[in-house]
Amino acid sequence: MEKLVYAVILAGGHGTRMGNLDKPKQFIEIGGRPVIIHTIEKFAVNPKFAEIIVLVPKQWLAYTKDIIRRNISCSVSIVVIPGGDTRNETIMNSIKYIEDKGKLTDETVVVTHDSVRPFVTYRIIEENIRYAMECGACDTVVPASDTIVESCDGKYISHIPDRKIMYQGQTPQSFRAKKLRDVYASLTDEEKEVLTDACKIYVLKNEPVHLVDGEVSNIKITYPHDIRVAEAILGGTK
């Protein structure tokens, strides 16, 4: 049976938030290997994926292909293509890639994941596939541990939502690809500008998005401090 699920690894970051480290954060090494390699491997070992689509800034295409060739020996097909200007445009590039191959059907699922979340687990990926197929879209979340405070003017609190119903979004976020493309295409340019999160598009259009239990360890490596945290939780030597 033809595989319908594609992993979409989003590595659009230019690394500007990594202080004086010169590489984008997805290429920084933890445990002796680039973060993006750890992330891709989590998807590469899952036999449900037809292909892994890695999207990087144009100037990092050759570099990314090189490190994948050097580090990953799995038989699964991995392709590296340029990302877009925004997160959603990058996801659209992946869907266009699938469409150009003639593989885009109503059943096609994309599991989109930050390249800088290498601690994603097998269970999270499996549940993303399942709920994207069953429900059409899903988002990986953990219950909010801190109280969320809303401030409209950045000076005074305008609202404090009940923490019990608050969650923090992680990735993967997974979708039926064709539907995501169509919903995105229905947005105006202004809406596209504001709606940076793919799940938010669904919510705005009253489309259901199922929750998947994330893990607090599924951290996003964003700041230099995160590298140290990642190295520490990777410290299982015994």
Add this chain to the structure above:
Amino acid sequence: MLNTVYQLKRPRQFEAVFKNVELDDKHVLIRPTYLSICNADQRYYQGTRNKEILKEKLPMALVHEGIGRVICDPTETFKAGTDVIIIPNIPVETDEIIAENYLYSSRFCSSNEDGFLQEFIQTRPDRLLRLPEGINPSVAAFTELVSVSYHAVERFNKLAHARRDIIGVWGDGNLSFVTALLLKKRFSDSQIYVFGKHRQKIAEFTFADKTFEITEIPEKTEVDHAFECVGGNGAPRAISQIIDHIRPEGTISILGVTEDPAPINTRMILEKGLVIQGSSRSGRKDYEDLLSMYKRYPEIIDYLENIVGEQVKVRTIDDIVRAFEKDIYKPSGKTIIIWDK
């Protein structure tokens, strides 16, 4: 690839750590599915092993009984999706005399290697056996325990003299149940007597020819050979009782694990000319032969289904703790972990 390993850091405290797994062409990647808790795991979890041992072994992932599903196999031995039994004993050499489970160099999961409480298990293809079709996965989860009994029964068969009219099994727990059951199938002409502490537990041994409470054994009761499946603090008393009730030149197979040395009546061992044989763990051949035995006697699986106890779905570290706590307070049976972590 980063693999999440759920290690026991100190008694009653688990912690998730990440370890880098090198994906090579010599190992198979398995996703654990159904696992089973053993008393050996409990001794680590509850901290009843001595302090030096705990200090040496922990942190370590527990559990060495279980099955899983092949995720990715670069060795091309198994197709992705195949359900397999995982052998926890990992020999690194072969010896023409000594079995793999007695070689000093062998590694053993949840003893000197991480056990099965992991996101993925990476092992050699010779440490995996295809799961028989249609078998209850909760029963398959504790194949390791049954293979240990099988191994002991086969060793007994090689060593013990041929008069086997009555074989006694001491103990009323899971190991005793499985050993007595295999003996009954393996030696259909022998009578199997079971000696246990709790009346309600030995009542479950319906296949046995006779059962006895250890406080009420008629004086003239005798067995040709005996299996000690008690372990722990009760083992010395059980061994002593066996020596009293066994006939001359009988073989005593010791399977129960004790933390402290057990004093035994050597005078009577000498006087009766007894043979004592210890057995622990098992090797690949024991698993293979046991699976053939399941095929020959499918009713064994029916009996084993009777000792499946609590089945705990594990999605969080708290669930792992819950499974171990339930296992402590269970009256009998095997606690099964349905792994979804």
